[in-house]
Amino acid sequence: MSNILKFIVQGSEGEEYDVNFKRIGDRLTATCSCVSGKMKRGFCKHRLDLMFGDFTNLVDPNFDDLESLPDLLEGTTAAPHFQALRDTYGKLHEANAQLAEAKKGVKKIEDEINGLKDKLLTAMTPPSGKR
Numbered sequence: 001m002s003n004i005l006k007f008i009v010q011g012s013e014g015e016e017y018d019v020n021f022k023r024i025g026d027r028l029t030a031t032c033s034c035v036s037g038k039m040k041r042g043f044c045k046h047r048l049d050l051m052f053g054d055f056t057n058l059v060d061p062n063f064d065d066l067e068s069l070p071d072l073l074e075g076t077t078a079a080p081h082f083q084a085l086r087d088t089y090g091k092l093h094e095a096n097a098q099l100a101e102a103k104k105g106v107k108k109i110e111d112e113i114n115g116l117k118d119k120l121l122t123a124m125t126p127p128s129g130k131r
Contacts, residue, residue, distance in 0.1 A: 003095055008059040010045045020047050021072055028076040051082060052089070091107060 005021045011034060030051070031037060036044035046057070051071060055061060068104045073079050 003072070005065045005072060007050060007062070008125065009050070009057045010059050011046070011057075017046055021047075021050075021069065023072050023076060026072060027077050028078045032114060048085075052086060
């Protein structure tokens with residue numbers, strides 16, 4: 001396994017970025033040529049996508065390097081942080097699904113209330129020509 005893995009990914013606007021992972025001892029560094037990646041403390045979605053196994057935006061997938069990426073992370077000082085982040089993203093995804101279901105429930109109740117309001121207004125409105 002190489003201690004340096006290089007990828008090219010396509011950004012949301014079609015531009016291409018270089019994403020590199022480098023391991024020295026128990027330290028892993030990741031760089032990306034996008035705007036967020038160039039910021040001193042920035043961590044862009046391109047690096048995270050690759051670390052989380054989302055390879056949909058790879059321009060030229062190097063399958064050997066893709067298979068090596070999890071091994072490159074294993075045993076580094078970053079590994080527990082990525083695991084915590086992965087766990088948090090999983091919880092966030094679950095919470096978003098629960099929120100979507102709750103919103104559907106609220107919408108159903110709102111529709112029922114509006115239907116009852118319409119029935120009440122109809123019942124309270126005198127027929128035409130009568131007072």
